[in-house]
Amino acid sequence: MIRAANITLFVMGWGLFVAGQAQNSIRSRTNGLPEGFAGLQQWLSFHVVNLAQRAFFCGLFYGFIVNTVAIKLQAAGFPVTSYMIAGIGGWSANGLLYQIFGMIPGMRREVADFAPPPSAEIVPATSTTGEKRS
Numbered sequence: 054m055i056r057a058a059n060i061t062l063f064v065m066g067w068g069l070f071v072a073g074q075a076q077n078s079i080r081s082r083t084n085g086l087p088e089g090f091a092g093l094q095q096w097l098s099f100h101v102v103n104l105a106q107r108a109f110f111c112g113l114f115y116g117f118i119v120n121t122v123a124i125k126l127q128a129a130g131f132p133v134t135s136y137m138i139a140g141i142g143g144w145s146a147n148g149l150l151y152q153i154f155g156m157i158p159g160m161r162r163e164v165a166d167f168a169p170p171p172s173a174e175i176v177p178a179t180s181t182t183g184e185k186r187s
Contacts, residue, residue, distance in 0.1 A: 059119050059139040066143025067111055071104065074151070084155035107150045110142065 078084065079092040086092040097104075123138045 058136060060115070062136055062140040063111075063115055063119065063143035066140040066145075068143075070144045070147040070151070107108045107147055110150055111146045114146060115142075118146055128141070 075093055075096050078096050079086050079088060086095055117144055119139050122142065125132060126133045128136070
């Protein structure tokens with residue numbers, strides 16, 4: 054039961070970080086994401102590989118984060134539970150990997166790389182004589 058609760062809290066912390074990141078990108082006026090659920094779907098499609106990599110590595114380090122950190126903090130006299138470590142661990146592990154992957158060339162993905170800024174104006178192509186093409 055404790056293990057299931059720890060995993061649930063770890064995943065909730067992980068998801069909370071992703072939700073905050075997505076909300077920040079969707080509300081930003083410097084990219085062309087639509088608001089609401091359509092913007093979330095587009096953001097998720099842009100970041101699916103990056104999120105999968107972060108989920109994989111966070112899953113690998115789950116046991117270390119929850120068990121080892123809780124033991125060390127309790128030995129130091131802090132009254133923490135594995136539940137607290139699991140929730141904070143999921144959030145912070147995701148944040149750490151987000152920063153690490155952002156420093157690796159080719160792994161960093163900005164929404165502006167995929168969607169034009171909202172102020173981008175699409176101008177019809179013109180011929181060399183100055184006439185508009187259809």
